[in-house]
Amino acid sequence: MNTFWDSLPLPWQVCLEEAWLAYAAGCIPIGAVITAPDGAIISRGRNRINDPFVQEGFIHNNKLAHAELNALIVLPEGVYDLHTCTLYTLLEPCPLCLGALYMSGVRNLFYAAYDPWAGSANLLGATPYLSRKPVRAVGPSNPDLEQIVITIQVVSGFQGVPAGMEQVLETWRAVFPQFVAFGERVFAAQVLPQFSAKKLLVSDLINYLFSLLCESKYPVSDYEIIGDQQV
Numbered sequence: 001m002n003t004f005w006d007s008l009p010l011p012w013q014v015c016l017e018e019a020w021l022a023y024a025a026g027c028i029p030i031g032a033v034i035t036a037p038d039g040a041i042i043s044r045g046r047n048r049i050n051d052p053f054v055q056e057g058f059i060h061n062n063k064l065a066h067a068e069l070n071a072l073i074v075l076p077e078g079v080y081d082l083h084t085c086t087l088y089t090l091l092e093p094c095p096l097c098l099g100a101l102y103m104s105g106v107r108n109l110f111y112a113a114y115d116p117w118a119g120s121a122n123l124l125g126a127t128p129y130l131s132r133k134p135v136r137a138v139g140p141s142n143p144d145l146e147q148i149v150i151t152i153q154v155v156s157g158f159q160g161v162p163a164g165m166e167q168v169l170e171t172w173r174a175v176f177p178q179f180v181a182f183g184e185r186v187f188a189a190q191v192l193p194q195f196s197a198k199k200l201l202v203s204d205l206i207n208y209l210f211s212l213l214c215e216s217k218y219p220v221s222d223y224e225i226i227g228d229q230q231v
Helices: 010-024 067-073 095-104 143-158 166-175 177-188 191-197 202-214
Strands: 031-035 041-046 086-091 108-113 136-138
Touching: 010 031, 010 041, 010 067, 010 086, 010 108, 010 143, 010 191, 010 202, 031 067, 041 067, 067 086, 067 095, 086 143, 108 143, 143 166, 143 177, 143 191, 143 202, 166 177, 177 191, 177 202, 191 202
Parallel strands: 086 108, 108 136
Antiparallel strands: 031 041, 031 086
């Protein structure tokens, strides 16, 4: 039987895999990938702001080490026509990543969830320079995926990843009250730390969160999530 994870296109699956690695490293759980015109993944990146681990080609342990920026930095040069490539990212890009995308030559952007705090897709066309290149930006198309992405961000925010998330959470709460409320309940149940401690796959986590969404008439705290058989 197909699961919610199975229904997700490969770029979103890989974005979530990268986000889960970022979470495990104590970073903001955002992942990004770049695809060629045929859909092949040619680059991937994750948030590495707090990550001391050195991996060649990526920015790490630096406030600029955003997922989208890392995916763009390791793009192979001279292999693809970047105008035909697509950047997928879990959260609407911030000004830094939107600018990097615009200057990179990649002309297509898909993001799984809006970010009312730092999302900057609205900058496209806002200045003469940002109006020169025809970048196509496509926002969320899967409400369940969007809620799961916001839930994971909310949980990391309450865990203090990164510090100073209070204003971000308040902004999200004003726009996505139900999403944030669900994230608060998932945080209270310690779902993500338990999955991380057991080293379970991100596909298990996403399917479990989707099952909670489908049964949201029950408080998250009523679920028993310790046993592996529950996922």
